[in-house]
Amino acid sequence: MARSLGFDPFLHKRFLISFYLGAFPGSFSRGELYESDPKTMDARNCGTCASLCGLEKGLHERDEYQQELAVKRIVLLHGFCMAANGIPVIYSGDEIGQLNDYSYIYDMHKARDSRFLHRQSFDWAAASKRSDLSLPGSQVFRKLHRFIMIRKGQDMMGSANKLNIAGTDDPGTICMLVEPRDVYGQDMMMVVLANFTEFQKNVMVETTSSPLLREDDWTDLAQGKTVRLAGDPVVLGPYEILLLTRNSRNG
Structure with a gap:
């Protein structure tokens, strides 16, 4: 399929790995690799939805437009899933735009598993501020809540x-x-x-x-x-x- 569309599947995967790691020039993403194999050059990407979608980078650089685009990416991905068949799943913390948690590297029981980058505790302090729409995470929450209410009220959005x-x-x-x-x-x-x-x-x-x-x-x-x-x-x-x-x- 990939070759029929005019690109090499191996090189395309290498691009995706590099992009969501944040190493590719111009990438908005921030993540880490899991099960990286230097021989096959294969790997998996880790990170929260918000960080992979650019919110971490936008906040770090204090770039309000990057933050706005990141919120739009998060909402687009979840909204599209909610419109499709099946039961949409929201990973814990994604509804408030939680960022990567790099503290796992200081825990000897977690340090070797980069998946703990996004396997973090729910940030209840951030959740308590979800009515403050000046915060990107609160904007994510409000918009996802709107999509959930739409799905609940529409027979057209469901598995049947x-x-x-x-x-x-x-x-x-x-x-x-x-x-x-x-x-x-x-x-x-x-x-x-x-x-x-x-x-x-x-x-x-x-x-x-x-x-x-x-x-x-x-x-x-x-x-x-x-x-x-x-x-x-x-x-x-x-x-x-x-x-x-x-x-x-x-x-």
Whole structure:
């Protein structure tokens, strides 16, 4: 599969290992390696979601825009998982943006296992400040809570639905169609439109995937904004995700 897309799978994995370690030039990530093998050059990456997504680096460098992008990455990843089938899992601490805990190296029982970088105790002090939206971790909590409430209130978001992909004109974006499996819901659909890049995108969706995509305006359940999928490009901000339902169904 990788070679059919035009890249070498070994070199691509080496890039991912280096990027999420934080060693690749321009990487926003901060992590460590686990089971690194110098002979095969294989390894695993360790780190909390927030640190791997750039929040640790942004806070360390006091770069507010990096922090903003990091929060968007965290929310995008969790939001996309919540829109898919199955039961979404939030790793303890990710809901408040906990960073890597490097103190494990001072514990003789943990020092040789870098997975303790993210296997830390829950930070209840940080959790107690989750109403302070000036803090990036609190912003993560509020936005993930919003997505959880949306999922709980939407029959379209659950294990009993089928997923399909509609094409877009940009490889950094994805359009996922969430539809019921039963025949009684054939006029129902949720469209998950996501931008996995740090750049604004004007995205055209391939509407031949379903006739429903050519009907009505669509409203994002998280932000309330309305878009039209047929004919006009949809403007997506950096790392933005939209959970779209048809206005005729909303009203």
